[in-house]
Amino acid sequence: PSAHRPTIFPSAPKLVATMFRLRGLSASAATRAKAAAVSASHAPHESRRGMCGLVAAIDDVFSPSQTPWADVPILNDKAVMSRASSVLYHRGPDGMQVSTGVVGCRKRALEARWSMGHTRLAIVDPSNRNADMPFNLKFDTVGKTVHLAANGEIYNHDKLYKSMAAGEDGLDGPWPHDRFSGSDCEVIAHAYARHGGPKAASLLDGMFAFVIFEEDHETGEVKAFAARDPVGIKPLYYGRTLCPDANKGDAAAYVFSSELKALVGHVDPSTVVALPPGHYWSPETGVVRYYQPEWLMNDDYAPWEEDGHHVSDDEIREAFSKAVQKRMMADVDYGFFLSGGVDSCIVAHDLLPLYRKETGDDRPIPTYTVGMENSPDVMAARAMAESLGGSRYVDHHVRSFTPEEVFDLIPKIVYHMETYEAELIRSAIPNWLLAERAAADVKMVLTGEGADELFAGYLYFQDAGSPRQLQDELRRIYGMLGNVNLHRTDRMTMAHGLEARVPFLDTEFTRLAMSVDPARKMVNADAVRTNSRGREKTLLRELFEGPNANGDSIPTPVLWRAKAMQCEGVGEDWVSILQRRISSLVSDAEMAEAAMTYPVNTPHTKEELYYRRIYDENFHGMEHAVKLWEGGGRAMGAAWKSSMYTREGLKDVNLLSHSLQQKTA
Numbered sequence: 001p002s003a004h005r006p007t008i009f010p011s012a013p014k015l016v017a018t019m020f021r022l023r024g025l026s027a028s029a030a031t032r033a034k035a036a037a038v039s040a041s042h043a044p045h046e047s048r049r050g051m052c053g054l055v056a057a058i059d060d061v062f063s064p065s066q067t068p069w070a071d072v073p074i075l076n077d078k079a080v081m082s083r084a085s086s087v088l089y090h091r092g093p094d095g096m097q098v099s100t101g102v103v104g105c106r107k108r109a110l111e112a113r114w115s116m117g118h119t120r121l122a123i124v125d126p127s128n129r130n131a132d133m134p135f136n137l138k139f140d141t142v143g144k145t146v147h148l149a150a151n152g153e154i155y156n157h158d159k160l161y162k163s164m165a166a167g168e169d170g171l172d173g174p175w176p177h178d179r180f181s182g183s184d185c186e187v188i189a190h191a192y193a194r195h196g197g198p199k200a201a202s203l204l205d206g207m208f209a210f211v212i213f214e215e216d217h218e219t220g221e222v223k224a225f226a227a228r229d230p231v232g233i234k235p236l237y238y239g240r241t242l243c244p245d246a247n248k249g250d251a252a253a254y255v256f257s258s259e260l261k262a263l264v265g266h267v268d269p270s271t272v273v274a275l276p277p278g279h280y281w282s283p284e285t286g287v288v289r290y291y292q293p294e295w296l297m298n299d300d301y302a303p304w305e306e307d308g309h310h311v312s313d314d315e316i317r318e319a320f321s322k323a324v325q326k327r328m329m330a331d332v333d334y335g336f337f338l339s340g341g342v343d344s345c346i347v348a349h350d351l352l353p354l355y356r357k358e359t360g361d362d363r364p365i366p367t368y369t370v371g372m373e374n375s376p377d378v379m380a381a382r383a384m385a386e387s388l389g390g391s392r393y394v395d396h397h398v399r400s401f402t403p404e405e406v407f408d409l410i411p412k413i414v415y416h417m418e419t420y421e422a423e424l425i426r427s428a429i430p431n432w433l434l435a436e437r438a439a440a441d442v443k444m445v446l447t448g449e450g451a452d453e454l455f456a457g458y459l460y461f462q463d464a465g466s467p468r469q470l471q472d473e474l475r476r477i478y479g480m481l482g483n484v485n486l487h488r489t490d491r492m493t494m495a496h497g498l499e500a501r502v503p504f505l506d507t508e509f510t511r512l513a514m515s516v517d518p519a520r521k522m523v524n525a526d527a528v529r530t531n532s533r534g535r536e537k538t539l540l541r542e543l544f545e546g547p548n549a550n551g552d553s554i555p556t557p558v559l560w561r562a563k564a565m566q567c568e569g570v571g572e573d574w575v576s577i578l579q580r581r582i583s584s585l586v587s588d589a590e591m592a593e594a595a596m597t598y599p600v601n602t603p604h605t606k607e608e609l610y611y612r613r614i615y616d617e618n619f620h621g622m623e624h625a626v627k628l629w630e631g632g633g634r635a636m637g638a639a640w641k642s643s644m645y646t647r648e649g650l651k652d653v654n655l656l657s658h659s660l661q662q663k664t665a
Helices: 012-021 027-041 078-086 157-165 186-195 197-203 313-326 342-359 376-387 403-417 422-439 451-455 459-463 467-479 485-494 507-513 525-530 538-543 574-583 588-592 606-619
Strands: 052-059 095-103 112-120 135-139 144-154 206-216 222-228 237-242 251-257 279-282 286-289 334-337 365-371 394-400 444-446 499-501
Touching (some): 052 078, 052 206, 078 095, 095 144, 095 206, 112 144, 157 186, 197 279, 313 342, 313 538, 334 342, 342 451, 342 538, 376 394, 394 422, 403 485, 403 574, 403 606, 422 485, 422 574, 422 606, 459 525, 588 606
Parallel strands (some): 334 444, 365 394, 444 499
Antiparallel strands (some): 052 112, 052 251, 222 279
């Protein structure tokens, strides 16, 4: 057993002792700070586990010409941080905690105020009352105090901590500090204190975004560090409050948040940055990539050309099963988004035997589908649910909708989506309804996101000219996942206090899938038209064509149906209906002035302008924080030309229909 436990302390007493010596603060600000500190020192401790939202702020003591303790409300007043954090209440409706304090050495003029807010959605061990976040931990053996706010799930937390405690992590001697809670996120603080920020981020297996403020006990040095998971499943933004002297350009403070909406009113909008997936940030280094797998970073990566390189089908299936099982970590009821697409059906194919083994045969797993009546997704999902044993093993729910009922929801959806990317919002609308329905029953779901980026799943891949071209396109669209698919998945689920997990994007499974010869992923245009072998994702479909451990198989019409983006699969005519309605809300005069009104990422269609108008009403000045597809859509940025898609979407929606749908006149 370890010899030490990290000291867990309320940060407020130090704040009380120093706030009467505030430099550059008004008397009223000092009074507010003292009251906030006293309140914090008596705050009750509650469980802080699972998905969440975070807001964090710290004085800029890192710039050479910093302004000492400028009047920054989110640092001066705990109530301001509480209000900013409450904006993210939807991400963590199970509770909220705010911590404030001071780090650094006054004698060296390095003292920095800090503040962190955290809202929680308890998924793992929700009754644990020792796992408050933000964590405020003192590691005496390494002379560091670490303040941590994190959003995510760390799947290897036990394995990682045990390797440190046993001294099997490459450093001299065992890590002597016990864990004080069962929180998976606590291991982030331990790994940071032992290995430093960049190494700690690279050791984590999971989905995460976190912010750390550190004080060195001996020197009083202050550090700030933030990181985001390799593929961008969890979001993180930061911005600056500028110094009173605008010519300096330095920050008075840095502010971080899980979503843009909590930064509004607290930072200069022009300074807002989305931390890219697989990167970390510190004031000294700026933004740095830590996730650097060879398949992603090396343009010449081609292990399939080497003698002896072979990735067997069994290896891929085994790696995927491990990825699914890893994401079943939960102490609350969970379910599954069964869209009816082949990706979600493959997850269900592997998940059901594991779920039945874990829970017994008397607890059907909840599954959820969204779509208009008789849509491709709805009919395929129903067939898949039946193939898995029907109602005995699957508690299947369909959220049917009509176009008329969702039009009034669009402003709310754009607000939560924090984007104006049209292709993304089209899918976000039904995704909102799906998440809303699932959240009525469960706190966590598994999804099928990510397979298309690994196995060439989009219809425009039929026009790829060579395996190398296809591989490079997979790398390109994988790099955008954090801005598109995963952005939608996070925002739409967390808007309803629901966590989504994505087994296809497990980093080990991804490495394996991307080391497969891309010639096996090439798409035949004739097969696309005939729903037959050789179509998009044939490799993936064939891998899971056989029965699972329970003897259940994916129905043939489902296994070989066309890839449909969610906005397409919920109803072949859904996008056209949506676009006609939106076009009626934007005048020709507005469209003519679009370039003048929106010089950054100018809208090209009335649909794009409508979404942009709503975004600008909520996030004015932050338009640069949205990363759009080149050319207005995923397919338009490929190295080859494809006639499959335009800015408005798929040209021939008849490709999406399948034999399970009822024939219409």
